[in-house]
Amino acid sequence: MSEVKYSKEHEWIKLDGDVATIGITKHATEMLGDIVFAELPEKGSSVEKDGTAGVVESTKAASDVYTPVSGEIVDTNQAIVDDPSKINQDPEDSAWFFKLKIKDPSEMDTLMNKDDYDKFAKETSA
Amino acid sequence: METKKTSLYQLHQDCNAKFVEFAGYQMPIQYSEGIVEEHKFTRNHSGIFDVSHMGQLFIYGGEDLIKDLEKIFPLDLKNLKLNHSKYSFLMDKDAGIHDDLIITKTKEGFLIILNAACKDNDFKILKELLEDKYKMVLDENRSLIAIQGPKSSEILNGVINGVKDLNFMSGNWFTFENQKVYITRSGYTGEDGFEISIANDFVDQLTRELINKGSKLIGLGARDTLRLEAGLCLYGHDLDKDKTPVEANLKWAISKERISKGDFIGSDIIIKQLNDGVSKIRVGIKPEGRIIAREKTKIFNQSDVHIGEITSGTFGPSVNGPVAMGYVENEFSKKNTKVFLEVRGKKHPASICSLPFYRKSYVKGVN
Numbered sequence: 001m002s003e004v005k006y007s008k009e010h011e012w013i014k015l016d017g018d019v020a021t022i023g024i025t026k027h028a029t030e031m032l033g034d035i036v037f038a039e040l041p042e043k044g045s046s047v048e049k050d051g052t053a054g055v056v057e058s059t060k061a062a063s064d065v066y067t068p069v070s071g072e073i074v075d076t077n078q079a080i081v082d083d084p085s086k087i088n089q090d091p092e093d094s095a096w097f098f099k100l101k102i103k104d105p106s107e108m109d110t111l112m113n114k115d116d117y118d119k120f121a122k123e124t125s126a
Numbered sequence: 127m128e129t130k131k132t133s134l135y136q137l138h139q140d141c142n143a144k145f146v147e148f149a150g151y152q153m154p155i156q157y158s159e160g161i162v163e164e165h166k167f168t169r170n171h172s173g174i175f176d177v178s179h180m181g182q183l184f185i186y187g188g189e190d191l192i193k194d195l196e197k198i199f200p201l202d203l204k205n206l207k208l209n210h211s212k213y214s215f216l217m218d219k220d221a222g223i224h225d226d227l228i229i230t231k232t233k234e235g236f237l238i239i240l241n242a243a244c245k246d247n248d249f250k251i252l253k254e255l256l257e258d259k260y261k262m263v264l265d266e267n268r269s270l271i272a273i274q275g276p277k278s279s280e281i282l283n284g285v286i287n288g289v290k291d292l293n294f295m296s297g298n299w300f301t302f303e304n305q306k307v308y309i310t311r312s313g314y315t316g317e318d319g320f321e322i323s324i325a326n327d328f329v330d331q332l333t334r335e336l337i338n339k340g341s342k343l344i345g346l347g348a349r350d351t352l353r354l355e356a357g358l359c360l361y362g363h364d365l366d367k368d369k370t371p372v373e374a375n376l377k378w379a380i381s382k383e384r385i386s387k388g389d390f391i392g393s394d395i396i397i398k399q400l401n402d403g404v405s406k407i408r409v410g411i412k413p414e415g416r417i418i419a420r421e422k423t424k425i426f427n428q429s430d431v432h433i434g435e436i437t438s439g440t441f442g443p444s445v446n447g448p449v450a451m452g453y454v455e456n457e458f459s460k461k462n463t464k465v466f467l468e469v470r471g472k473k474h475p476a477s478i479c480s481l482p483f484y485r486k487s488y489v490k491g492v493n
Binding site for chain 1 (some may be wrong): 155156160161162164347350361416417418420440441443448470
């Protein structure tokens with residue numbers, strides 16, 4: 001299992017072989033507030049790096065979820081659709097959004113490591 | 127223009143509020159527990175809302191004032207009892223709504239609570255309509271807080287004795303720290319509760335005492351989910367100058383006595399609409415599943431014809447699902463009518479439903 005990487009759109013991505021698990025960061029959930037709706041991409045669909053791949057909504061507003069890398073969706077987490085509050089409770093583990101088979105492993109290199117992301121999150125929310 | 131702060135700003139900060147600008151004021155949208163918890167705490171216990179940004183307009187006068195206000199508001203003010211309140215609207219001659227408001231008859235005249243974004247314009251309109259005959263004070267020296275929810279009566283009565291005996295939609299003067307406070311049993315959450323008008327210098331102390339007795343500050347975020355579940359309109363969204371009280375399905379707030387005479391601003395249109403019906407009307411809308419249809423979402427009928435628009439929509443924490451209201455063409459306004467809501471390019475099924483989404487019985491004295 002490789003190191004967890006982060007995007008500027010506040011997604012995390014964990015690569016296992018050629019399958020990546022993607023979700024939104026704890027920092028993102030704190031900015032959004034209580035999440036009450038989640039929509040996920042369809043299994044088998046192809047998504048492009050930085051393209052939309054889902055939606056989350058808080059009581060206040062809707063926000064797009066982006067995919068930090070390109071690939072084919074191989075699995076989605078129905079549990080967060082049925083109970084979106086799980087995203088606030090455990091965003092960086094059990095409340096993952098989707099898994100995809102990655103197209104281009106070099107796209108991983110464009111993403112931030114944890115330290116850089118934490119710094120980025122702190123700066124952008126200040 | 128610099129944004130204003132209410133007298134509770136420090137307390138909001140002490141309670142870790144997240145602020146937003148609302149109608150020119152820095153207002154708390156939520157505190158650390160978040161909108162859903164704040165919403166539920168209000169429904170189950172007691173929540174305090176800083177609504178000091180709203181206008182508190184005192185108009186001083188007697189019999190003449192009553193007559194003049196009846197030319198403006200569709201209310202039977204002559205027969206309104208002392209210290210009793212009514213929900214009403216300030217309309218233009220076409221019955222378009224400038225603002226919705228609560229008007230209370232006091233010993234000295236009337237107290238009108240106005241929306242923050244509308245209050246200065248309302249003041250101007252009313253001053254002109256009343257031809258400067260009466261002393262009018264849009265009081266910036268008083269704060270306004272609401273305490274709402276089932277435990278509120280007990281909590282507030284523990285600080286200001288006697289409030290628990292107030293009937294719904296009535297008020298009176300009470301004393302706190304030798305200050306005169308005007309308290310009405312009212313609110314905008316669908317819960318039993320009170321609104322308290324108090325001098326700016328004392329609102330912080332009063333609010334802290336209410337918190338010590340078990341109430342909590344609640345932000346504008348939860349105020350919005352609470353009022354929407356209760357089926358109540360938000361000015362600037364569900365109501366505006368292009369909508370009349372009849373279209374807004376608020377004809378219950380228009381005095382029958384006054385309609386028969388019809389001598390108030392907008393009465394021609396109101397009477398015409400009551401007799402002939404309206405082409406669009408406000409309804410409750412319940413999306414199927416969990417999809418949230420927000421303001422400006424287009425509404426379609428089963429033949430894919432555009433028939434209206436959502437004016438408020440969110441997730442209702444007590445309903446545990448999405449709730450919305452909006453305006454549809456009259457022929458599609460019947461309860462259980464199937465409609466479709468266009469969200470992010472896809473049409474999602476929903477049905478017209480009666481309001482409110484969440485009902486709790488108010489305290490004694492309901493009409």
